[in-house]
Every structure is written in C-alpha cells, then in structure tokens.
Amino acid sequence: MHDIRTVRADPAAFDAAMARRALPPVAAAILEQDSIRRSSQTALQELQARRNQLSKEIGIGKRQGADTAALEAEATALRGRMEALEAEAKAADEAQGALLETLPNALADDVPDGRDEADNVVLHQHGNPPNMPFTPKQHFEIGEALGLMDFAGASKLAGARFTVLRGQLARLERALGQYMLTLHVDEHGFSETAVPLLVNDATMYGTGQLPKFKEDLFRTEDGRWLIPTAEVPLTNLVAGEILAEDALPLRFAALSPCFRSEAGSAGRDTRGMLRQHQFTKVEMVAVTAPEHSDAEHERMTQCAERVLTELGLVWRRVVLCAGDTGFSATKTYDLEVWLPGQGAWREISSCSNTLDFQARRMAARFRPRDAKGTAFVHTLNGSGVAVGRALIAVLETHQQEDGRIAVPAVLAPWMGGLSHIG
Structure with a gap:
C-alpha cells in the first residue's frame, strides 16, 4: 500500500x-x-x-x-x-x-526498464551448461522411464497439473526439502516455522494477493484461502505488531505445500512438473529496519544461491525488469537453473524486497531505539528454493547415460546412503 x-x-x-x-x-x-x-x-x-x-x-x-x-x-x-x-x-x-490497494509497489531506481522476462538482466552465472556425451532427457521422460513419476495416476485423482511420485523419487523430493530447511535454519539463522495452509482474507490482503489476484488462488467453501506460498502466513506473523528495533531482523523459514490455480497459464508447461497446482517450497521471510533491507535482500539471495551450488546445479542470477517485477516488490532477483533436458534456463527462486509496501497493508511497525514514535518495518521474501523445480534440475543435471540419477552428496543424510536412483 x-x-x-x-x-x-x-x-x-x-x-x-x-x-x-x-x-x-x-x-x-x-x-x-x-x-x-x-x-x-x-x-x-x-x-x-x-x-x-x-x-x-x-x-x-x-x-x-x-x-x-x-x-x-x-x-x-x-x-x-x-x-x-x-x-x-x-x-x-x-x-x-x-x-x-490495487496499485503495485514503486520500483527501485536500479530496476531496469522493460516489458517482460525477455528484458531481464543477467547479473552473474555459476558454472556453464554441460556438454553431455548423450542426448539428455527431460525430467518427465526420466521419471516415467524409472517408473517413479506418475502423471496418469495423478490425473485420475485430481486432474491436470498434479504429479504422483513414488519410491526413490518421492524420497528425493522429501530429502531436498529437508536439506534446504535444515541449511537455512542451522547455518543461515532462519527460525523454523510451521504455518497454517489455510488463511483468512486479512492475511491474503496483507501480502498483496487480495483483492487483485484472487483468480490465482484456491478458496474453500467456508471462505478461507489455500496459501500460494508460505510467504503469506510467515510475513503476516508481524501484522498489527509494534516490534522493538533490537528484535530485528526477524528471519522465518518454512517448508510447506503451495497451491496455485495457474490462471492464465493455459498451454504453458503442460508436460511434467514445472507448473503445478500443488507443489512444495522452502520459503524465507525477513522483517528488518528500513536501513537494512537492501543488505538483507542480498543476503537472502545468497542463501538461495548456496542451495543450488551445493546441489551441483548450473545457475544464474537475474534482476527482473519493470514489466516482470511482481505486484508487491520494489526489486526482485530471480535465480534461474539450467535444465539440460529442456536446453533452457528456468526460474527456481525469486527473492524480493517489498520495502514498507506490505507493512502498511498489515500495520506492522517497529519502535526505533533512538527516535520517538513508530515506523513501518520492511519485509522481504525469497524461495529457498522451490522443491519440485529443484527435483527437476537434479534429475536433468545428474542423469547418467545408463538412465540412473546421481544423488548430490549433500542429500546423503536423508537418502539412506543411496548414491544413485534407478
């Protein structure tokens, strides 16, 4: 606001x-x-x-x-x-x-002009797309060949844009989420938080999903909303609060299912797991004093980048242009991962600074230690990262010519000693 x-x-x-x-x-x-x-x-x-x-x-x-x-x-x-x-x-x-309430946040001065994702600017890249000695497969080809990724079964249960994972792939998805959450909590200082998956109108309003984007959401018959991301309940934990400056920054992380209607995406990414109605994500949220939010934005993005590096993925950071920056954000960094099977870069994390835009909607304030009165906090959010897309990237990046998948070493504590899948 x-x-x-x-x-x-x-x-x-x-x-x-x-x-x-x-x-x-x-x-x-x-x-x-x-x-x-x-x-x-x-x-x-x-x-x-x-x-x-x-x-x-x-x-x-x-x-x-x-x-x-x-x-x-x-x-x-x-x-x-x-x-x-x-x-x-x-x-x-x-x-x-x-x-x-329907107007988006003002953009930071250093956000590049542009109409859409084609005008986003690459800031740096980690690694180079590999030259594989065989024709790499896409994740759904790999998963179906292993008999561990079932789209027909999911369609029978729920319709399009759902997936059933079985056996070692289901375990790999769980391992990815546990690894990311543990990393952010134990080494990056985020507080592990379990949040409701259903929230009320005021909570959706606070982070900017309502009233403008209700068509992107799922609503229950009793008027609650399924969360599109844990950013919504995590950020609203400070709604209506007046915090002491000494308590800042607050850093929360959650591993949760996310639900999106994917309105307007008809015909896009219809094969595989890239665009789903239900997916799992590790979310990071930070609440800071205004003078620290730019530094927190950089820190949060680096936390997500570390996940991709430790998983042995090729990735790059881009800053979103004006036409591609989300409603509540003043500036957003996207992390894109290289998918060898698709031969393309795909977004796997977005880290955004909203300044006091969400705080005004939520009435979230703090009391500066050296000043009278109160001021609005700044809020930030970032994917740390999307678990389903990380699964896709691991499958396509670490696929072997014999059809097996090499398991990244950092996942060993959650994979029961498996070095390969298949």
Whole structure:
C-alpha cells in the first residue's frame, strides 16, 4: 500500500513511478477523493465544535429557565448534517483506498526498464551448461522411464497439473526439502516455522494477493484461502505488531505445500512438473529496519544461491525488469537453473524486497531505539528454493547415460546412503 502523503507531495513523480509499471496516471483521481475526505472531515470537526457549544448553551439556558427551543432545533439540524458528512467522508476514504490497494509497489531506481522476462538482466552465472556425451532427457521422460513419476495416476485423482511420485523419487523430493530447511535454519539463522495452509482474507490482503489476484488462488467453501506460498502466513506473523528495533531482523523459514490455480497459464508447461497446482517450497521471510533491507535482500539471495551450488546445479542470477517485477516488490532477483533436458534456463527462486509496501497493508511497525514514535518495518521474501523445480534440475543435471540419477552428496543424510536412483 502506498502512503497518501507520497502522492500529495509529488503527484507527477507518483504517476511517473506507476508509468514504469505501464499504468496510466492515477494521482489526480486519488487526490480528488483525498480532498473530498479531508474537506468533509474538516467540516465535520467544525460542526462538532458548534454542537458542543450548543449543548453548553442549552444546558445553561435550561438552568436559567430560558427558552432553548431554537438552540435545540439547531442542534437537531446539525445532527443530520453531521451524519451526511460522515457518510461522505467514509465513501471518499473507501474510494481512495480502493484505488491505492490495487496499485503495485514503486520500483527501485536500479530496476531496469522493460516489458517482460525477455528484458531481464543477467547479473552473474555459476558454472556453464554441460556438454553431455548423450542426448539428455527431460525430467518427465526420466521419471516415467524409472517408473517413479506418475502423471496418469495423478490425473485420475485430481486432474491436470498434479504429479504422483513414488519410491526413490518421492524420497528425493522429501530429502531436498529437508536439506534446504535444515541449511537455512542451522547455518543461515532462519527460525523454523510451521504455518497454517489455510488463511483468512486479512492475511491474503496483507501480502498483496487480495483483492487483485484472487483468480490465482484456491478458496474453500467456508471462505478461507489455500496459501500460494508460505510467504503469506510467515510475513503476516508481524501484522498489527509494534516490534522493538533490537528484535530485528526477524528471519522465518518454512517448508510447506503451495497451491496455485495457474490462471492464465493455459498451454504453458503442460508436460511434467514445472507448473503445478500443488507443489512444495522452502520459503524465507525477513522483517528488518528500513536501513537494512537492501543488505538483507542480498543476503537472502545468497542463501538461495548456496542451495543450488551445493546441489551441483548450473545457475544464474537475474534482476527482473519493470514489466516482470511482481505486484508487491520494489526489486526482485530471480535465480534461474539450467535444465539440460529442456536446453533452457528456468526460474527456481525469486527473492524480493517489498520495502514498507506490505507493512502498511498489515500495520506492522517497529519502535526505533533512538527516535520517538513508530515506523513501518520492511519485509522481504525469497524461495529457498522451490522443491519440485529443484527435483527437476537434479534429475536433468545428474542423469547418467545408463538412465540412473546421481544423488548430490549433500542429500546423503536423508537418502539412506543411496548414491544413485534407478
């Protein structure tokens, strides 16, 4: 959510910030409702003062036996005018809020301009795509050949965009999630957190999924929402809180299922596990003081990069351009992994800084140690990483000519001593 004071201070700059998101000017419409709301509230305060004065005069008059009928009539008339002004102020406030809550975060100055993912900028790369002495297979070809990846069975159970994993592949998926969570908790200082998979409207609103993106979500009949990522409940742990600065940063990590309707993705990645309605992910969330959020963004991204390096994957970091940056983010780094079977780079982690955008929606504040009052915290989130896509990358990167899969050494504690699958 944007601070209305920012719009008031420089409407042209605000419109320019939204123009980078390919949005039309909106400051004038926001300020029109703001003006109505403020003038109504000012008039209401003036009438309230007059009503208080009338009450005093009526009381004095009655004690002195004077005729107070005219004063009482005026007080009655004031009551009606005040109710109308209250309704007017409330309507303007709601209209202003409806405009602000659908606008994305302003982009950081160093986010490159661009329309879509083709304009994202590669910052650095770890390793080079391997030259395999055989034609590499895609993950679904590998999994089906092993008899451990069942799409037909999943379709029978739930429809398209689901997968059943069996035996050693199911164990590999579990091992990946456990390895990532353990790494982030034991070595990166995140607090392991188990979160609800169902949340209410306010929680979805706080991180920016509602009201604009409800078509991307699954909703239960009792009005709750299945989480699209553990970012939603983890970030909202500080909703409505006033934290001590000495308690910051807070760092949370969770391994959870995620649920997405994949609205608008018809025809994309229909084979395999790349785009699923249900998948598992390790999520990292950080809550910081404003001056530390840029450094925390870099730290979080490095935590995710370490996962990919230790799994022996080829990866690169890209900064998303203006047209590809998500709604709540001011800046996002994507980590892309090379998939030999597909012969392409695919996103496996996104790490974003939202500044105080989510904090304003959640009313999440902290009390600076050397200043009066409170200020909004900054919130960050990152995949650490998507377990299903990590499974895909391990299968395609570590496939052998004989059809087996070499198991990365870091997964040994969870794989029961298996060095290969198949």
